[in-house]
């Protein structure tokens with residue numbers, strides 16, 4: 325069950341970010357605007373119509389008498405139904421979907437009124453499917469909501485009520501491995517190795533505390549990962565979590581392994597049990613959004629003088645989110661002629677981080693912030709020639725190199741001595757498997773990434 329939940333969550337996440345959630349609550353408003361709705365065009369082309377025989381689980385007193393002829397004759401409980409399959413589109417709602425299936429709002433309200441657990445339909449997202457099974461009078465005999473290959477929910481007409489049932493399946497899980505060498509970027513190396521974007525991002529997140537994927541990457545760097553692949557009836561559904569991973573950056577080898585705590589919480593640790601997470605981010609913005617060909621300018625572009633450069637400049641598009649590097653409190657959020665829009669955050673007693681030239685500030689002075697919370701966006705305000713983030717790290721009032729100092733600061737909680745033997749039991753096998761494995765056959769990956777070789 326837990327696994328099913330997880331997969332659903334990860335599949336839904338990508339939708340949740342880009343599309344508004346649907347709510348049954350909007351239906352009321354839509355019904356009021358019914359006159360308007362009839363002029364909204366619906367896409368009939370996306371409606372697949374075909375006829376199927378559906379067996380309905382209705383108790384039938386006459387069933388026994390027909391038993392011998394079951395194969396040849398339709399009984400009362402086997403009704404010829406018309407099936408309409410609809411795929412949920414962005415900005416769809418139940419009212420629009422029912423309309424596409426040829427149902428009126430009244431019919432939809434009747435259905436919802438007679439259905440057990442109608443709220444399950446709240447979780448509908450673009451890409452999910454609705455299957456309407458209609459009788460010859462266009463009345464719903466069964467409605468099935470398919471949210472993934474692993475989960476579907478049915479409402480079956482039973483004496484005027486729609487009884488609810490759910491079908492949840494568990495995938496088969498197999499471990500797989502991939503490895504690659506960096507030529508231009510982690511992204512293209514990952515794609516070439518047959519990884520999908522989600523897996524590449526997870527790899528970057530695991531090592532993002534130690535390696536700055538925007539500035540530290542070198543040709544010849546390499547990686548390998550051991551991860552889960554999920555299958556259903558022999559067909560690949562998608563990738564699961566990374567179990568263990570290794571990254572060699574500029575000759576330095578980093579290893580990480582996933583450990584699941586007794587309470588189900590999973591974290592990545594070094595092979596000897598140190599937490600991979602650190603108190604401060606390596607870079608306070610998404611490495612994929614940093615321009616790779618940026619050269620920090622030592623000669624100040626406006627005053628034309630060489631100034632000591634006490635921070636790091638990350639070039640990125642205006643509007644790119646800037647994160648707080650660690651937990652802390654905003655001690656300044658303002659504007660000066662030189663800094664432009666800027667934010668200063670105090671972390672504990674001895675660390676301050678500064679973020680300059682912001683396009684917009686998203687925090688106020690005195691506000692508490694969490695690590696990776698968005699505090700503003702990249703801009704070019706103040707003495708700046710182009711959109712970039714100027715980032716400073718001060719330890720006990722002294723400027724330090726933000727990219728190297730984080731290594732020397734405390735890490736998140738490591739494995740306690742009491743957990744050590746359980747930790748080793750669980751993780752050594754994963755590290756050994758990573759060591760042993762070369763790339764497993766690419767299975768369906770060629771199909772999924774047809775352009776991989778072109779990158």
Ligand SMILES: [Zn+2]
Pocket residue numbers: 633635636637713714715
């Ligand atoms: Zn700067």
